[in-house]
Amino acid sequence: MRSDIIPLYSHYDTIIVGARCAGASTAMLLSRAGLRVLAVDRQSYGSDTLSTHALMRPAVMQLSRWGLLQPLIQSGAPVIRSTTFHYGEQEVTVPIRLEPNIPGLIAPHRAVLDRMLVDAARAAGATVLHDTPVRDLIFDRHGSVRGIVLRDASGQTREVSADLVIGADGLGSFVARKVEARTLVQGRCSVAHVFGYASAPALSGYHWYFGRNLSGGMIPTNDGLACIVASMPTERFDMEFRFDLSAAQLALASLAPGLGSLVFGDGGERLKAFRGAPGRLRQAYGPGWILVGDAGFFRDPLTSHGISDALRDAEGAATAILSFRRSALQEFQEVRDSLALPLLETTDAISAFDWSLEELPERHKRFSEAMKSEVAVLSARAEFDQEVPPTLQGPRTSRVEAI
Ligand SMILES: Cc1cc2nc3c(=O)[nH]c(=O)nc-3n(C[C@H](O)[C@H](O)[C@H](O)COP(=O)(O)OP(=O)(O)OC[C@H]3O[C@@H](n4cnc5c(N)ncnc54)[C@H](O)[C@@H]3O)c2cc1C
Numbered sequence: 001m002r003s004d005i006i007p008l009y010s011h012y013d014t015i016i017v018g019a020r021c022a023g024a025s026t027a028m029l030l031s032r033a034g035l036r037v038l039a040v041d042r043q044s045y046g047s048d049t050l051s052t053h054a055l056m057r058p059a060v061m062q063l064s065r066w067g068l069l070q071p072l073i074q075s076g077a078p079v080i081r082s083t084t085f086h087y088g089e090q091e092v093t094v095p096i097r098l099e100p101n102i103p104g105l106i107a108p109h110r111a112v113l114d115r116m117l118v119d120a121a122r123a124a125g126a127t128v129l130h131d132t133p134v135r136d137l138i139f140d141r142h143g144s145v146r147g148i149v150l151r152d153a154s155g156q157t158r159e160v161s162a163d164l165v166i167g168a169d170g171l172g173s174f175v176a177r178k179v180e181a182r183t184l185v186q187g188r189c190s191v192a193h194v195f196g197y198a199s200a201p202a203l204s205g206y207h208w209y210f211g212r213n214l215s216g217g218m219i220p221t222n223d224g225l226a227c228i229v230a231s232m233p234t235e236r237f238d239m240e241f242r243f244d245l246s247a248a249q250l251a252l253a254s255l256a257p258g259l260g261s262l263v264f265g266d267g268g269e270r271l272k273a274f275r276g277a278p279g280r281l282r283q284a285y286g287p288g289w290i291l292v293g294d295a296g297f298f299r300d301p302l303t304s305h306g307i308s309d310a311l312r313d314a315e316g317a318a319t320a321i322l323s324f325r326r327s328a329l330q331e332f333q334e335v336r337d338s339l340a341l342p343l344l345e346t347t348d349a350i351s352a353f354d355w356s357l358e359e360l361p362e363r364h365k366r367f368s369e370a371m372k373s374e375v376a377v378l379s380a381r382a383e384f385d386q387e388v389p390p391t392l393q394g395p396r397t398s399r400v401e402a403i
Contacts, residue, residue, distance in 0.1 A: 006127065008160055012038045014321065015148050015162040017134045017175050020049060020110075021307050022293020023168030024117035024128065025314035028066070031124035033322050038160060039118075039126055039168075040150055042133035046115040050274055052195050052227050052301065054107045054206055054219045056371060057096075058308035061378045062315065064101045068116055072108045075116070076222040079104035082205035085364065086256060087357045093205070105206070107219045107227070113307075137165060137178045137289075145179060145288030164321065166290045168314070171277060173295035179286055181296075184337070187279025187344055189351035191300050192237030193229055194248040196271040200226035210360055211255045213353050215302065218259065228252070228259070231302055233353050234276040245271040276300070279344045284317075284333035292317045297336065299344045300351040303367055309340065312374065315381070339377060342370035 014030055016023045019041035027039040043049070055063075063069045073079060081104045084093045096104050108116075118128050129150075136149035138159060147161035167175025175181075201224035209216040213236050219227040230248040232241070241247050248271070252259045279299040284291055293310035313336055320328035346367035349355075355363060 006129065008038065008127070008158070009036065010161065011147075012036050012160065012162045014038075014164045014166060015040065015160060016166040016168050017148065018168035018170060018293070018295070019118055019121070019128050019130070020114045020168070020170075020293075021117065021310035022295070022314050023166070024114065024121045025062075025066075025311050026166055026168060026292055026318055027121035027126040027128060028117065028124050029315060029318035030321065031121060031126040033318070035321075037121075037126040038162070039121060039128045040132045040134055040148070041128070041130050043130065045118065045128075045130040046111055048109070048111045049114070050272055051110050051306070052107075052193070052217070052219060052229050052304070053110050053113060053221065053307065054217070054227075054304040055105055056303075056305055056308045057102070057105065058305075058371065058374050058378055059311050060102055060105050061375065061382070062308075062311040065382055066120070068120060069101070069106070071116060072106055072113065073103070075108060075112050077106040077108035077112065078204075078220045079106060080205055080220060084205055084207045085361070086207065086209040087360060088211070090357070092361065107206075107221045109222045109225075112222055134169075134174065137175065140288075143287060145286075164288060164290065166292060166317065167295040168291075168293045168310075169295050171294045171298050173282075173291065175289060176282055176291055176295050179289050181286065181289075181291060182283040183280055184283060185279075185281040185341065185344065187299060187348050189300060189348045189353075190234040190276035190278050191231050191302050191351045191353075192234050192241070192274060192276045193231045193301055194237075194241060194245050194271055194273045195227055195229035197221075197225045198228055199224055209252075209256045209259060210357060214251055214255055216252045216255050216259050217304075237273075237275060241273070242275070245273055274301070279348060281337065281340055281344060284313075284336055285329040290317050290321075290329065290332075297340045297344075299340075299347045302351045303343075303347045305343060305347065305371070308371075308374070309343070312336075312339070312378065335377065339370075339374045342373065343367070346370045 013035040016039040019039040031037045138147040140146045145165045203220045207218040215231045217229040292313045316332045320332035349363045
């Protein structure tokens with residue numbers, strides 16, 4: 001929706017910068033509870049982004065609870081019932097544990113997933129603007145964030161105030177920079193990812209392949225396509241692939257026969273590359289601001305967990321805001337960190353590429369244990385949903401100010 005043709009209030013309970021996994025989810029949850037929410041993204045509605053999209057169990061649990069899993073499956077994202085790890089010649093297939101509301105995992109294309117989250121936020125009453133960059137934050141004289149400066153689609157600059165501004169603006173977060181959010185923990189590994197799409201209608205399950213300084217993945221997604229990804233340490237990417245992404249295809253072919261030939265397949269799309277960045281856990285909140293998604297916590301994509309983190313922290317932040325207690329934001333950060341730190345540590349252990357194929361399964365097991373702790377927290381949230389009817393209909397006044 002264009003920002004020059006929509007009437008905006010001059011003040012919102014919450015303004016969210018960024019409207020993808022983290023931002024659109026937060027907007028949806030806060031709007032469902034009755035807050036007046038504006039979410040703003042500089043990119044277009046329904047656009048793609050630089051990311052593969054294998055969802056792990058925590059993300060699927062959240063989407064199921066929010067009523068979005070079935071629509072995503074109906075969008076054509078195939079249901080995934082197994083994950084196969086290929087350690088050289090050895091294959092280990094792990095069936096996905098099914099539950100009444102979880103028929104399997106899914107890997108919807110980002111354009112599909114992000115659009116559906118935005119639609120859900122709008123349906124809940126949020127105003128979501130695209131093609132609208134946020135140029136600055138507004139601070140009061142005590143240093144609290146009090147609003148944003150945006151550039152609307154006609155090129156005009158406008159100021160909009162809010163009780164709270166949420167940075168859901170990704171890894172290079174502008175909000176985090178402006179509020180000078182402290183980095184609490186820095187990861188140690190950086191992995192590059194090169195990916196593209198190929199026709200693979202018969203592919204079932206996630207497949208992950210591992211070799212020396214290289215890993216590969218096949219992720220079944222919408223339209224009978226598979227997302228094919230090659231991952232390698234950033235130093236190797238810089239030396240061998242940066243100026244010739246198609247070399248990644250040859251490398252994949254050496255890892256697993258048939259895998260390399262799929263990349264260009266008949267999808268015909270350009271390969272995309274992410275050069276890598278070390279993980280980073282930032283301070284989650286401060287006066288008048290909160291960070292969610294990659295803006296607050298980034299870990300290497302090799303363990304396919306970023307969207308799970310984004311949805312989990314969107315809900316954690318929304319719950320804290322809606323509790324109208326000062327201490328709730330500290331509790332949000334503590335829960336986030338207790339889950340994020342083991343995920344960061346075990347992801348780095350895999351992303352280090354310093355393992356042998358015999359050692360790697362144990363590192364995957366440790367990552368899986370970290371994810372189980374997260375699943376336990378999310379399951380407790382699901383039980384809470386059942387106990388408490390949806391009475392989070394807070395007044396549409398600025399109660400957010402209380403925190
Ligand atoms: C190569 C790669 C592969 C990945 N694969 C997976 C995977 O398989 N599974 C998985 O779970 N995760 C994966 N991830 C991680 C996942 O992409 C992220 O964790 C997730 O996108 C985080 O969502 P987010 O909403 O926090 O940020 P983003 O998706 O980055 O969205 C941030 C939004 O903020 C907007 N924005 C930024 N600045 C401004 C501004 N000033 N004004 C207005 N808008 C602004 C941007 O336009 C953007 O749309 C991968 C990441 C990469 C890089």
